[in-house]
Amino acid sequence: MDIIRTIDEIDHKILTILQEKARIPNAEVARQVGMAPSAVLERIRKLEERGIIEGYEVRLNPLPFKQGLAAFVLVEIDRSRGNGSLEQRLAEVSGVQEVHQIAGEDGYLLKVRAADPKALGQLLRDQLLTIPGVKGSRTQVVLNTVKETRRIELE
Amino acid sequence: MDIIRTIDEIDHKILTILQEKARIPNAEVARQVGMAPSAVLERIRKLEERGIIEGYEVRLNPLPFKQGLAAFVLVEIDRSRGNGSLEQRLAEVSGVQEVHQIAGEDGYLLKVRAADPKALGQLLRDQLLTIPGVKGSRTQVVLNTVKETRRIELE
DNA sequence: TTTGAAACACACGGATA
């Protein structure tokens, strides 16, 4: 299944508009690209089918939900053991937003959210370090987030 | 301006639905929470006004756009110099999706996307390390992303 | 691409508490 195929200029334009503001009405997109709404709708559908558009997300302020503290946690694992469902277990820990396997270390880099340092500490101690196969961790706490987007440059 | 105030059970339900699939029609949300569409619309508006909903994003597959490689870059900065616009300049580098000031090091943690290791190397050498005030960097390349979401648990 | 019917968005007003 080749996802790539041709992303032509019009698709490009549509995606640029959607990256700007995902909840814009289809007719408005059509106006901006100078096409009929139905044609644009069909293109968006196909972009979804082809896996180029993976979904639409609401961006919530983490503060009201007591998730204001972010941290990056490097989890060192014990390769000698059968890893098995380790990745899955890391991903399931509450507050874990991202799990990346990284090069150069036997481990994973996690992006985690918690209420405050104390809650983060508990999370690490009680939920992460208790997972079989986890040897240890190193945590970098975020003091301030300057930029946080998932926007990509459409080359 | 207190953002928090009361997030009641219905708000909670609405946000859960929107986190699942942000592009669902308002009328459908109304059906699921068992309220009139106009009332639901008003609630969503207020959640936006209160800054609880920050926006809506499309999630794109980075591969078709040659941004398949992700990396986390720890940028060490020289505190002795006037920092000035350093944060801004880091945020503006192409491929940089996130910029976090972190505790325990004089530096920033960046999430970066590039086409491949070569492109990442060029980015670091030509765009990041040339910024005044940047002393050095340590890069962790992502081999595989197990989980990547910005969803938060609504307590 | 156009078109038309059904579904939807959204502002307004009234009811409720």
Add this chain to the structure above:
DNA sequence: TATCCGTGTGTTTCAAA
């Protein structure tokens, strides 16, 4: 004062022509 609902008007969706 705040939140609810119903209605009316204009818009959007979506599939068939």
